[in-house]
Amino acid sequence: MxxxxxxxxxxFGAFVALDDVSVTCPAGELVALLGPSGSGxxxxxxxxxxxxxxxxxxxxxxxxxxxxxxxxxxxxGFVFQHYALFxxxxxxxxxxxxxRVRKWPEQRVKERVKELLxxxxxxxKAPLYPANLSGGQKQRIALVRALAPExxxxxxxxxxxxxxxxxxxxxxxxxxxxxxxxxxxxxFVTHDQEEAFEVxxxxxxxxxxxxxxxxxxxxxxxxxxxxxxxxxxxxxxxxPVRVEGGRAxxxxxxxxxxPAKVFGASANGRTxxxxxxxxxxxxxxxxxxxxxLAKVVHINxxxxxxxxxxxxxxxxxMINVDIAPDRYRALALKPGESVFVxxxxxxxxxxxxxx
Amino acid sequence: MKDExxxxxxxxxxxxxxxxPDGVPLSSFPxxxxxxxxxxxxxxxxxxxxxxxxxxxxxxxxxxxxxxxxFAEALADGFGAYWEYLTDDPDTRHAVLVTLTxxxxxxxxxxxxxxxxxxxxxxxxxRGRTLLVTLIDVPFAVSPVVAGLMFVLLFGLQGFFGPWLxxxxxxxxxxxxxxxxxxxxxxxxxxxRELIPVMEAIGPDEELAALSLGANxxxxxxxxxxxxxxxGLLYGVIxxxxxxxxxxxxxxxxxxRIAGETCTMPLQVExxxxxxxxxxxxxxxxVLTMLAVVTLLLKVWVEGRVEKKKDxxxxxxxxxx
Amino acid sequence: MSQSNPRVLPGYxxxxxxxxxxxxxxxxxxxxxxxxTAAQLSWDQFRAAVWxxxxxxxxxxxxxxxxxxxxxxxxxxxLVAWVLVRYxxxxxxxxxxxxxxxxxLPTAVAGLVFSNLxxxxxxLGRFLVPLGxxxxxxxxxxxxxxxxxxxxxxxxxxxxxxxxLDAEAEEAAALLGxxxxxxxxxxxxxxxxPGLLTGxxxxxxxxxxxxxxxxxxxGNMPFxxxxxxxxxxxxxxxxxPNSYREATAIACVLLAASFLMLILIxxxxxxxxxxxx
Numbered sequence: 001m002x003x004x005x006x007x008x009x010x011x012f013g014a015f016v017a018l019d020d021v022s023v024t025c026p027a028g029e030l031v032a033l034l035g036p037s038g039s040g041x042x043x044x045x046x047x048x049x050x051x052x053x054x055x056x057x058x059x060x061x062x063x064x065x066x067x068x069x070x071x072x073x074x075x076x077g078f079v080f081q082h083y084a085l086f087x088x089x090x091x092x093x094x095x096x097x098x099x100r101v102r103k104w105p106e107q108r109v110k111e112r113v114k115e116l117l118x119x120x121x122x123x124x125k126a127p128l129y130p131a132n133l134s135g136g137q138k139q140r141i142a143l144v145r146a147l148a149p150e151x152x153x154x155x156x157x158x159x160x161x162x163x164x165x166x167x168x169x170x171x172x173x174x175x176x177x178x179x180x181x182x183x184x185x186x187x188f189v190t191h192d193q194e195e196a197f198e199v200x201x202x203x204x205x206x207x208x209x210x211x212x213x214x215x216x217x218x219x220x221x222x223x224x225x226x227x228x229x230x231x232x233x234x235x236x237x238x239x240p241v242r243v244e245g246g247r248a249x250x251x252x253x254x255x256x257x258x259p260a261k262v263f264g265a266s267a268n269g270r271t272x273x274x275x276x277x278x279x280x281x282x283x284x285x286x287x288x289x290x291x292x293l294a295k296v297v298h299i300n301x302x303x304x305x306x307x308x309x310x311x312x313x314x315x316x317x318m319i320n321v322d323i324a325p326d327r328y329r330a331l332a333l334k335p336g337e338s339v340f341v342x343x344x345x346x347x348x349x350x351x352x353x354x355x
Numbered sequence: 356m357k358d359e360x361x362x363x364x365x366x367x368x369x370x371x372x373x374x375x376p377d378g379v380p381l382s383s384f385p386x387x388x389x390x391x392x393x394x395x396x397x398x399x400x401x402x403x404x405x406x407x408x409x410x411x412x413x414x415x416x417x418x419x420x421x422x423x424x425x426f427a428e429a430l431a432d433g434f435g436a437y438w439e440y441l442t443d444d445p446d447t448r449h450a451v452l453v454t455l456t457x458x459x460x461x462x463x464x465x466x467x468x469x470x471x472x473x474x475x476x477x478x479x480x481x482r483g484r485t486l487l488v489t490l491i492d493v494p495f496a497v498s499p500v501v502a503g504l505m506f507v508l509l510f511g512l513q514g515f516f517g518p519w520l521x522x523x524x525x526x527x528x529x530x531x532x533x534x535x536x537x538x539x540x541x542x543x544x545x546x547x548r549e550l551i552p553v554m555e556a557i558g559p560d561e562e563l564a565a566l567s568l569g570a571n572x573x574x575x576x577x578x579x580x581x582x583x584x585x586x587g588l589l590y591g592v593i594x595x596x597x598x599x600x601x602x603x604x605x606x607x608x609x610x611x612r613i614a615g616e617t618c619t620m621p622l623q624v625e626x627x628x629x630x631x632x633x634x635x636x637x638x639x640x641x642v643l644t645m646l647a648v649v650t651l652l653l654k655v656w657v658e659g660r661v662e663k664k665k666d667x668x669x670x671x672x673x674x675x676x
Numbered sequence: 677m678s679q680s681n682p683r684v685l686p687g688y689x690x691x692x693x694x695x696x697x698x699x700x701x702x703x704x705x706x707x708x709x710x711x712x713t714a715a716q717l718s719w720d721q722f723r724a725a726v727w728x729x730x731x732x733x734x735x736x737x738x739x740x741x742x743x744x745x746x747x748x749x750x751x752x753x754x755l756v757a758w759v760l761v762r763y764x765x766x767x768x769x770x771x772x773x774x775x776x777x778x779x780x781l782p783t784a785v786a787g788l789v790f791s792n793l794x795x796x797x798x799x800l801g802r803f804l805v806p807l808g809x810x811x812x813x814x815x816x817x818x819x820x821x822x823x824x825x826x827x828x829x830x831x832x833x834x835x836x837x838x839x840x841l842d843a844e845a846e847e848a849a850a851l852l853g854x855x856x857x858x859x860x861x862x863x864x865x866x867x868x869x870p871g872l873l874t875g876x877x878x879x880x881x882x883x884x885x886x887x888x889x890x891x892x893x894x895g896n897m898p899f900x901x902x903x904x905x906x907x908x909x910x911x912x913x914x915x916x917p918n919s920y921r922e923a924t925a926i927a928c929v930l931l932a933a934s935f936l937m938l939i940l941i942x943x944x945x946x947x948x949x950x951x952x953x
Contacts, residue, residue, distance in 0.1 A: 051847050071850045078851040084844035088866040097862070098852030149853060397846070398856065403763050410759035411771060413752050416800070417824050418774050421789045422781075424799055428792060468698045475691040479683065487695070489942060493703050496938040498885025500905040501927045505706035507912065508713050513920050515709055540702050562685055572686035594779070601782025603888030608909060621784035621888065628788055628892065637792075640785040647780035654780075655773050 001062050001152045001185055002027040003048060008057030010043055017043040018054070019209040025202070027062075030179045031187045032196035035206035036232065041189045042081075044206070045155050048187065050074045061152065074153075077146030077184075081158040083138045085130040091117070091141050092126040098149040116144040136167040143175075147182070156188035160195065172199055193233050197221065205229050227349045230274045237280070237319050241273045241348070248273055248348060251315040256292050260346035271348055277322040279345040282308065282331060291342040294319060296335050301328065308333065310341060422644060429641035432634055440638035446614040447639060450623035456531060457606075457619060458599035461538040465595055466588070469546025474580070476547075477554035478562070488551070494543045502540050503608025506533065529611035534619065537605040542595045549591030550584055557583050586661045593657065597650040601643060710931065713924040725922035726929050730898050731907060735929065738904040741815060742883030745822030749879040750872055752823065753830025760831070761838040775831045778824050787892025790821045813895035818903065821889045826879030833878065837871040837948075870948035877944060881937035884930065904930055 003025040010018040017040045025031045033041040046052040048059055050071035058067045066074055086094050092113055099109045117123045120140040130138055139159065146154060159175065160168040176199050179186055190196050196203050197217045204214040205228075212232075213225040224230040231238070241248045243262055250256040250273075258273050283291070294310035297318070306328040308321045319341060323331075333339065398406075430437050441447060472491060476484060494502065508514050510527035520527060527533045565579045581588075603621045610617040614626055620643055627636035717725065725731070759765075760772050778786065794801040794811025804811055811817055841864065849859040887905040894901040902910075904926060911923035 049851060051851075071847070072853055072855065074851075075853070076851055078848065080844045080848060082844065084842055084848040086845055086848075086863055086866075087842075088869075097849070097854070101849075101852065101854040101858050101862070145848075145852070398762070402856075406755060407759050407763050407765050410752075410756045411765075413827075414756060414771055414774055417752075417827065418777050420799060421786065421793060421824070422777065424793055425785065425789050428789075468695065471691040471698075472695040474687055475695050478685050479688050479692070481692070487699075489938070490699055490703060492938060492942075493707075496881060496885075496934040498887065498905055498927075498930050498934065500887045500908050501710070501885070501930055501934075502706075504908060504912065504923060504927050505710050508709040508920065508924060509706060511920070513917075515712075536702075540706070543702060559685060566685060575686070597780045601780075601784070603782065603784045604885075604905065607887070608912065621782045624782075624784045624788055625892070628791075633792075636788055640788050643782045643785050647777060647782070647785075650780040651773050651776055654776065 003153060003185060003187070004060040005044070005048065006058045006060070008044070008047055008054045008059065010040075010047060010052060010054050016209050018047065021057070021206075021209070021211055023204055023211065023214060025185055025187055027185055028183050029185060029201040030176070030199060031185075031202045031204060032200035033187060033189045033204050033206060034191070034193055034196040034232075035212075036191055038208070039206040040209040041191075041206045042157055043209075045157055045187060045189050048153075049076050049078050049155050051078075075149065075151050077149070077151035077154040079139075079142045079146050079154070079156040079159055081161050083130070083142040083162075085138060085142060085145070087130050090127050090129055091122065091133070094130065094141060095145045095148050098145065102149060112148060116148055120144050134167075135163050136171060139163065139171060143178075147184075151184065154184050154186040156186065158190060159188050160192075161190070168195075175199060205232065207232070224347070227272070227274070230347060230349070235277055235320060237275045237277065237317075239273050239275060239315075239317060239319075239346075240270065242270050248346070250292065251317075254292075254314065256343075257290055258343050258346040258348075260348045262348060273346045273348050275343055275346045277307070277320045278305070279343065280319065280321040281342045281344055282310075282321055282323055282327075282333070283340050283342065284331065286340045288342065291340040293338055294341050296333055296337050296339060299328075299333060299335060301325070310339070312341065422648075425637060425641050425644045428634070428637040431637075436634070437638050437641075440635040441642065444635065446618065446626070447623055447635070449615050450618045450620045450639070451642075453531060453534065453618060454600055454620045457534045457538050458596055460535050461542055461599045462592060462596050464539050465542055465546050466592060468543065469550050469591060470588070472547040473550035473554050473584075474576075477551050478559055491544050491547050494540055499541055499602065499604025500608055503537055503605040506537050506540070506605075506609050528609055529613060529617055531617065533609045534606050534617060537609045538599050538602050541602050541605045542599045545595035545598065546588065546591035549587050549594070553584050553587035554580075586657055590654065590657045590661070593650055593653050597647065600646060707931075710924055710927060713921055714928045717918075717921050717925060721918070721921070722925050725918075725925035730902070731904070731926055733899045734902050734904045734907045734926075737815065737818070737900075737902065738884060738930075739933075741818040741822060741903070742880050742886075745819045745826055745883050746876050746880035748819065748823045749826035749830050750876045753827045753875055753879075754834060754868070754872060756827070757831045757834035757838055761835055775828050778828050783825065783886065783888030784892070786821060786824055787889035790817065790824065790889065791892045794820065812893065813897075813901065815894075815901060817893040817895075818890050818901065821893050822879075822883040822886060825886060825889060826883055829878035829882065830872070830875030833875040834868060834871045837868055841867060870944060874941060874944040874948060877937055877941045881934060881941065884933055884937070 003023075005021060005023040008018050008021045009016070019040075021040070021044060023031075023033075023044070033044060035041045043052060047054050050066075050069060050073075054067065058065050060066070061074070086097065089097065095113045095116055096109050099112060104112070113126070114123065117126055120143070122137060122140060125133060125137060125141075130141070133141065139162075143156075143159075156175075160171055163171065172195060175188075188199075200217060202215065203217050203220050205212040205220065207228050213220055213229050220229065221233060224233060230236055239250060239258070241250055241258060241260075242252065243249075246262055248258045248260050248262050248271075250258060258275070260273050286293075292312045293314060294312040296308060297311050298309040300307040300309075304325075305322040306325055308323060308328075310319045310321060311317070312319055321341060331339070429440075472487075475481075476488060507528060509516055510520060510533065511517050512521065512528075514528075517528075527536070561579050561583065562575050565575045570578065600619075601621055602619075603625075606619055606622060607625075610619070610622060612618055612622055612626060614623070618626060620639060624636050624639050624643070627633075627639065714722065756775065760768065760775075791812060793799050794804065794809075794817060796802070796805045796812075798812070801811060809816070811820055845863055845867075846859055849863045850856075854862065885905065887903075887909075890903055891906060894903065894906070896902050896906050908923045908926050908930070911919050911926065
């Protein structure tokens with residue numbers, strides 16, 4: 001079932017949580033609502049679930065306008081950030097709740113709960129109370145509880161937010177596989193862009209109650225629509241540039257040119273350029289000449305790339321560069337050394353979009 | 356288990372937070388809807404109206420009407436008569452005096468006890484601690500009449516110390532000291548019960564800090580502990596005093612109800628009631644009711660102070676951090 | 677809560693010895709006096725004292741009225757707490773403070789005014805007596821005044837529980853298809869139950885021992901409206917050689933019930949606390 005949100009606005013007092021938001025979620029896809037705190041992503045999820053009534057706009061499930069339907073009638077599975085398990089009920093009773101209130105025959109309830117608990121490999125926890133489960137186990141119980149009544153739509157609010165890093169990564173993979181098996185349209189909220197990009201088929205970036213961009217992860221990542229998305233999506237170097245004669249030159253003086261497309265409107269002015277850490281290269285010699293001198297401040301070799309932090313004293317800028325481990329070993333970098341940094345790509349946004 | 360600890364915390368993994376754009380002002384954080392609005396307003400209007408009307412109806416019949424009735428009955432014969440009922444009868448005047456003697460002494464004794472017990476229980480671990488806490492609750496559980504009876508058994512003529520007291524020309528039963536003992540017993544838990552949780556919530560850190568800075572026991576108590584617990588203490592004192600002045604069952608048994616000698620105000624109300632002197636009984640009852648109202652006002656005021664105090668340090672702390 | 681290491685802070689000896697001394701003089705010695713006095717009766721005498729027809733009628737009345745009053749208090753207390761926590765209406769703060777009035781009002785005053793409200797020409801009796809509601813000098817009168825005294829216990833135990841209820845659990849129930857009533861019955865009520873039981877027990881315990889107000893409203897007719905506490909006072913005042921001991925024997929029955937309730941309440945509170953954690 002596809003979900004369409006059209007021009008939804010929601011205010012809490014003077015605070016505008018959602019400002020004319022429109023989103024489409026194609027049937028069967030896993031969609032991430034991504035944004036910082038206060039961006040309205042959770043409110044949007046709650047509007048879709050029917051936990052908030054929007055001040056304006058419509059919500060369509062397939063082609064039905066369900067804006068005025070109560071949460072109870074929408075048949076939506078919802079996984080709360082802090083799980084909201086019923087603490088006086090056992091795991092079994094929690095999962096059975098949605099079936100029992102629907103008056104399923106007890107035999108079928110038993111079978112369905114057993115099947116679901118088997119799915120998340122927690123059968124032996126059935127007689128326990130939520131207090132006796134770990135965070136990751138609670139999360140999985142919350143998920144199968146939401147799935148028990150066979151919802152047409154699954155909504156997850158910061159599904160891994162309350163878990164520690166290791167469990168989070170495990171559950172993330174698991175959710176993806178789980179979604180592929182069940183193929184229920186799912187929407188989840190996160191503030192972690194890595195999570196969104198790893199798991200989702202489609203990413204919707206929100207900020208201050210507005211949609212900044214939506215699309216496939218690769219599309220959003222490679223073609224960020226504006227400075228906010230660029231900034232939010234990843235560790236990025238924001239460098240001041242001056243535009244002279246259609247060329248973007250770094251800093252106030254000097255002639256280090258950034259390979260960025262310069263829009264007409266920003267001609268002959270000052271603006272910011274964005275360069276991702278992997279779009280910079282480090283070398284011992286000033287090959288090509290279009291490079292800046294920088295001193296190595298810190299090296300973090302843990303991970304699949306080596307993260308180098310440098311200070312470009314001429315410009316007074318801190319720069320983050322990611323280089324491949326091989327390259328790092330070849331260069332044999334040490335803190336305090338001076339090296340040359342060459343920009344391979346850069347992005348300048350039209351000033352209209354500037355925030 | 357480790358991830359269990361994280362429940363209920365806001366998820367701010369350092370990684371993601373670092374990447375979030377700077378300059379999202381605190382004020383733009385949403386007032387999370389589920390935290391207030393949604394929760395309160397979800398019942399249909401007719402349910403809310405019906406339940407509110409029922410609840411207020413019960414409160415009115417059970418509490419409001421009786422309070423108004425006390426004053427209405429007391430003032431039924433006019434202000435002049437009301438004043439006479441209160442002041443003309445020497446026994447009534449004496450009852451006020453007895454109450455004003457008994458209650459402050461009982462309250463003071465229980466303040467000292469409450470502070471000592473709270474210090475011992477909230478600041479130290481020892482064997483029998485739970486038992487001690489339960490023991491403090493005993494006077495709440497015991498019927499006031501039984502409490503009075505216990506003192507009769509101790510000090511009555513047939514009691515354990517009665518013959519000895521009599522031989523030495525002393526008397527406890529049917530005297531003001533007996534009233535004080537019984538009242539102190541009945542109101543024993545109030546201050547301690549109020550202070551123990553307060554002191555446990557505050558924790559010993561400030562006192563330990565003072566100790567490490569060289570303060571002695573007395574300095575720690577007067578400069579650190581007392582300022583921290585003063586509102587809780589006041590709260591306990593207010594409740595303790597209300598009960599001490601209003602106590603009936605226990606003092607009924609130990610007083611012998613000798614009008615003009617051992618009658619407290621509540622006992623005098625009963626004496627007047629038994630004499631079919633209803634207007635005078637109501638006049639005296641109205642004084643006790645005013646006392647209850649003042650107690651409530653004080654209580655609301657203290658609660659307001661405590662709430663303010665709870666908020667303030669947090670604000671100043673985040674500012675200084 | 678974190679505790680200091682034992683005995684690091686000063687004043688342990690002083691505070692613990694004073695506490696024990698005070699409790700010893702005011703609580704232990706009187707309780708012991710009670711126990712010893714009762715023990716001076718032989719078993720047959722004890723049974724004869726506590727098991728007379730009049731005493732049995734008094735127990736039945738005491739426990740019965742306290743029980744019914746605690747039940748009513750629980751219902752009214754739940755309603756009042758629910759409304760005070762969940763709904764907004766003008767005068768809410770005032771009504772919230774009024775709940776404490778029965779705690780602060782001397783029981784004699786409560787007894788006096790209740791004895792006057794429900795008589796045939798009283799403020800409320802005027803309307804209720806013609807309807808067959810005998811709210812004065814009857815068992816109903818005892819229940820009424822015990823509800824007045826008991827319901828604040830229920831309100832004050834339930835309010836914090838209601839406030840700490842997980843709003844999301846209710847939303848979860850609605851999303852899983854539960855109606856408001858199903859949500860209340862299956863999700864909210866079970867969470868309230870420990871608190872409700874505690875409130876019930878507190879109201880019941882208070883009702884068992886209540887004397888000041890009941891003595892005004894009940895009429896104190898042996899076999900009909902005489903509660904156990906009144907019977908104890910009556911025995912005490914008889915002044916027969918053994919009347920002290922007989923009074924003590926009846927008091928022991930009440931004491932035993934009180935201690936049972938005290939233990940039960942402690943258990944319930946601990947259970948409720950564990951449930952939260």
